[in-house]
Amino acid sequence: MAAPRILLAGDAVGRLNQLFKRVASVNKSAGPFDALLCVGQFFPDTSEQLEEFNDYIEGRSKVPIPTYFIGDYGVGAPKILSVVAKKSANLGFKMDGLEVFENLYWLRGSGKFTLHGLSVAYISGRHLSVSQQFGVYSQDDVDSLRALTDEPGIVDIFLTNEWPKGVTNGANPSSIPSGILDSPTGDSTISELVVEIKPRYHIAGSVGLYYDREPYANAGAVHVTRFIALAPVGNKVKQKFIHALSPTPASKMSAAEICTKPLNTTSSPYALAEQDESGNGSVKRSADSTSDSQYWRYDVTQKRQKHGDGHGDRLCFKYVSSGSCPRGEKCHFRHDEDAREQSIRGVCFEFLNKGKCERGTDCKFKHSLQEEGQGVSNRRSGSGRSNRSKECWFCLSSPSLESHLIISIGEYCYCALAKGPLVEDHVLIIPIEHLPNSLSLPPECEKDLFRLQSSLKAFFKGQGKEVVFFEWVSKRGTHSNVQAVPIPSSRASSVGQIFNLAAKKLGFTFETLQNDSSSEWRKTLQTHVDRNQSLFYVEVPGGTILLHIVDDNEKFPAQFGREVMAGLLNMPDKADWKNCQMSKEDETKMAASFKSQFEEYDPNN
Template sequence: MASPRILLCGDVLGRLNQLFKRVAAVNKSNGPFDALFCVGQFFPDTPDRLDELSDYIEGRSPIPLPTYFIGDYGVGAAKVLSPASKHPANLGFKTDGLKICDNLYWLKGSGKFSLFSLSIAYLSGRKSSDGQPMGTYTDDDIDALRALAEEPGVIDLFLTNEWPSEILNRAADAPVGISNPSGSDPLISQLAAEVKPRYHVAGTKGVFYAREPYSNDGAVHVTRFVGLAPVGNKDKQKFIHAISPTPASTMSAAEICLKPSKTTLSPYTVTEQTTQATEATKQHGNNITDAQYWRYDVSQKRHRQGSGDGERLCFKFTSTGSCPREEKCNFRHDMDAREQYLKGCCFDFINRGKCERGSDCSFQHGLGEEGDSFSRKRHRSNNRGNESQGRECWFCLSSPNVESHLVSSIGESCYCALAKGPLVEDHFLIIPVEHCPNTLSVAPEVEKELQRYKDALKIYFKNQRKVVVFYEWLSKQGLSMHANLQAIPIPLSKASDVHRHFILAAKKLGFEFEVINPSNHSSEGRKSLRSLFDGKSSFFYLELPEGTILFHSVEDKEKFPVQFGREVLAGMLSVMDKADWRNCKLSKEDEIQMVESFKKGFEELDPAR
């Protein structure tokens, strides 16, 4: 498959006639090109170009190529973009562009999407010193971009309006006269160092500059920075640049590791990044040190920390039966997976449950009887913290598998137990004694006792200058699950962060929480919640420290992480390595000690006394 052909453009400033005339000519002489990406200010500086803008927006003048822009500021921006953002076709979580008119798309906020197999990330807007709401990026946009940078895979193209302020460091080919800070942002330097794109494209400096490639700390590929001049600039500097990058997802390891002879070291040194982070903290009022960004594929985080309990399979072991790294390997050695591989099953299908090659793949995309056993084993492993099957239920007190040493209190209808693999100390569960799929469907007497345990835990943690977050995941396929309500203590200093982190996480997944604000007691909130839960869909809810309840009913084909609540809190509490409960296993002796310590402090409050 041929590599996509992309045009890049600097600040348009509303000069659409000049831009699209040039694009049409380039496309005719050197094309065809697949898309045009514009960085820097897209809208006019003065009102006299609004008629020219309207001709394209209203369809009187054609746009020759699919065009994407991030410079959502300038004269007329609010008038065009506000109604577009409210259009029904643009509602929801759209990272691949809000349609303004035929062939024109606004990349709003921040995001990452795939186009022609290229992975494209962007930060829309610019830093604001006057509090303007339109055309400026927010803390949430930055947080979301950092979370995206944590995801597996190489980002091919990173679009920002402003230059990274440190890009000229270590550059032998730096042009004269662009050392002033105007049009640069230290936060962009920090983001570029985290995102590690293959191409970083920016505008706003008023000049064209293609920097020598630089290497990235912690990555094998190089980055090429391109700064573009404004359309129609008086110095006739280059404002359109063409590239034809092979998507990283289709490149071999040898290809992606290649470094041109003039490659420099990264301009973003550790010392400089620390300085930038401090400066960004001052400018954005956000404690970057404390802001740990939630993510859902935690396997790569574990891999960097050297854990051998990763989610992903070791290809070397699966294909050959041995791995020279042995116990130091960051990936999983699984004999069941190897047996399936030897029987002709596709490694990607075993490892990820899917294969993007589809019919082009020469291996099997299905598991036999033994493979089904492997699949079930893996499923149980992923959900063992809060699922059970019949007599194997971990939470039924009559089950031979119950770990009774974790139990701290047993009432008439509910009991309290230390979570297996606790996220933090004193991470407990409130569990109905009778086997049932969720706590929203329990009998009234069970609900009353559950509420007493909740109230007691709130007081217990308040005495420790902590608050508590309660949450529950209700699976549509969870008829065999044993209900458990998670109770996780949060330091008082972070209590106000909980709401923001969950809203941000929801935005990343493409949904918005519905909200219940109980006027009196949290039991009233649960009563409202029960009336809204129909049992036909998977369901997630949490109770915030102030009593507000956030909930989301999961649609049939919606991708929703089973460990969503834990992963968000792990990020907020800066313990991302504990997002998977299996990374948090304690010895039985440590578990007993933790339960006994909790019992002593909880004794006077225990509803079972």
């Protein structure tokens, strides 16, 4: 496949017509290009220039290619971006851009995402001492970025508004812009981040100059970094404000290609000097301070954010958020299993990550650390609507949740082993949002459900088993759960017959639907849910759905599916889950064993 083609631009300063006219021209003559990445101030300097911006917001002018910006400051930025942040499509933790209007995306705070195969990291805004909602990055944004980029893999492009302090150290003097030689500039925090992230390309703006530095070597990495700074759009001295790149993603390159160093490669500018009294050079962080900063976030015991200098009782962020820490016993921070269990519950990711969330009441997630028995999470917890039951066994935010049984968590659904299982690998697929049945799921959640079902089928097939899925959909239901019970392949052909016999004993007949790839059968079932009817369905191995619509005056056993499966497996004494309860210790071991075996099949791994 051809390498992605990317355009880079400096400070737009609200001159969108000039910027996009040039982009359209370059795209026509040398394109097509896949995206435009803008650094430096994106919004205008004066209110008079807002009319041009509004032409795009109101659709009178169009953005020619997908455009991403990080310079969320300038006249009009707070008003416009406040509206953008409240759009329903932009709620939740989105690192790949909040849509401002068609083809324009705001990269907010800090983050890392994949763009046409390229790994792109960014930190938005400037480093100012004043606190404001937009246009400024905080220490929390810095720590978050460190944690995100600590994962394996090379970052292809790193976007910052400000230059890194000391970037000209060791460079060819004739290539350095005179404005920089006369007045050294740069942000030491950006320098620290570049040293740690080691991107292949570092793009910056805001200084008002174009500068394409010679590539430099990185300590502890085989690849080089290229620093490119761009001038403002339409600058009077006609310095370059747009630049084209076509880098092959590092993930697609061979080891030999990644190791290649051009003849003009210099030493790292940040390894050549430490911060001196005159302010020249760059800051070198000790190995301990560099690696420690990303591992702690919040002291859950004290129920408040910690920012002290001492480690004290602070929690390891890596351990709480992911369940593991590469530092192991050498980590200076606390690896608390109770806090880890809390981390899979329902607090807003932005609040957990930054201690605040500007979405306020429009956000669907919790904005407070929970009391003991509840918890915090960096995952989506659901709708947060008033009808959520605090006693619901399946809500991630509930104190009744048996979190040690959870085996996989996706963006919209999670899997857990059944409490009082029919067999040890009896699995429940549960929407994270508090919905009464799986037929009410939005499309993106339904896709998550299908992925988990497919993975479970493949996992059990490798063990010589088939899996039976069934769900009791009650119009008085609280939180949906689709049950998945594995059976020996030798008994798969009997499933339909056994369920039909059980139905006959209860005096009804199943309607048979075909389980095709288009999932039309789910649309058929959804029509009954819309009529507020209860129903039971079972997915029989081989592609058949057995459906029963329950009449209002019909007494239908809620445990019907389990009772039939218990009979099929010759385990009639296990028809009632209460007869199958285990100790928490045994349940924990059972879940750990399942996760270990399921790891290679888990779509959320």
